Structure formats: C-alpha cells, structure tokens
Amino acid sequence: MKKSKILLVALSIALFGGAAYIHAQSLSEAAQSHREKLLAELRELEQAMESVQSLIDNKRGEAASLERDIAIFDAQIKKAKLEIRAIDLTIQTLQGKISSKEETIDEIVAKVDREKLSLAESLRKLWELDDVSIFEAMLSHERISDYFGDIE
Secondary structure (H helix, E strand, C coil), rough: HHHHHHHHHHHHHHHHHHHHHHHHHHHHHHHHHHHHHHHHHHHHHHHHHHHHHHHHHHHHHHHHHHHHHHHHHHHHHHHHHCCCCCCCHHHHHHHHHHHHHHHHHHHHHHHHHHHHHHHHHHHHHHHHHHCHHHHHHHHCCCHHHHHHHHHC
C-alpha cells in the first residue's frame, strides 16, 4: 500500500505537474503571441509616427519656405516703395529746376521786351533827329547835356 500511495502521489504529481507544465507552456505561448502582437503593433505605431514626423518636417519646411517667400515679397515691396520715393524726390527736384528756369525765361523775356521798347524809342528819336539838323536839335534843348542824353 505504501507503494500504491507513492505511486498514486507520483502519478498525481505527474498528471498535475504535467498539466501545470502544459498550462505554463500554454500561458507562455499565449504571452509570447501577445508579446509578438504588441511588438508588431509597436512597429506599426513607430512607422506611423515616423510618417507623421516626416509630414511635420515637410510642413515646417513649407512654412519656412512660405515665411521666406513672404519676407522676400515684403523686402521687394519696401524696395519698390523706396524707388517710388526716390522718383518722387527726383520729380520734385526737376520741378524746382523747371520753375527756376521758367523764372529765368520770364526775366529774359521781360528784359527783351524792355530792350525792344528802348530800341523802338531810340529808332523813333533817331528818325526825328534825321529830320532835324544838329544845330536845331541842340538849340531845342536848354542844355547841351540834354541833347547828348537824348542821343543815347
């Protein structure tokens, strides 16, 4: 009986121990399968994260490019405004010079008009003097200096 008890205990241990081993192995396989599933999901997530990071980097590059383009456009606008201002200043300078030249022309025209009148007066007096002899002309003035003043 002792032998049968030992045999029964050994058999129980073998059966239950084997079942526990099989169950442990089954749990180990399930855990391994679950672990592999989690690792596969982790790899997929890492790939998705890399894809999103690549998209973020591209968008950052685009944003930098757009910011650069905007900065270039702003600089070009500023340059155009400065060029317009320079042209305005040049126009104002030229208008000042034109006004000055117009004043000079007006002064010259006025001088020419005065000289025309003076010449006309001189021609008229010369015409009158041609009709009168020198002695008559001298006697028509109270002083001789008046006569010479009229000749000029």
